[in-house]
Amino acid sequence: HLLDLLAQVKGTFMLTMFPHEQIASYAEKHNWIIHRIERFISASKTSRRKQEEWMVCNYEAPNKEQLLF
Secondary structure, X not given: XXXXXXXXXXXXXXXXXXXXXXXXXXXXXXXXXXXXXEEEEOOOOOOOEEEEEEEEEOOOOOOHHHHHO
């Protein structure tokens, strides 16, 4: 239901999510922008894996760094 609410928002929003087909579908339908961020995650110092996270916005950010800070 969150995606339906966001589709009606009159202001701006940013949503962080892990990749999901339904998010991609809503983004395409409503002209939202998906910024794909890859980062390493680990529970220990010896084992690390890459994880993709999406930052979904209904506005164009001047540059990707401003999304993160």
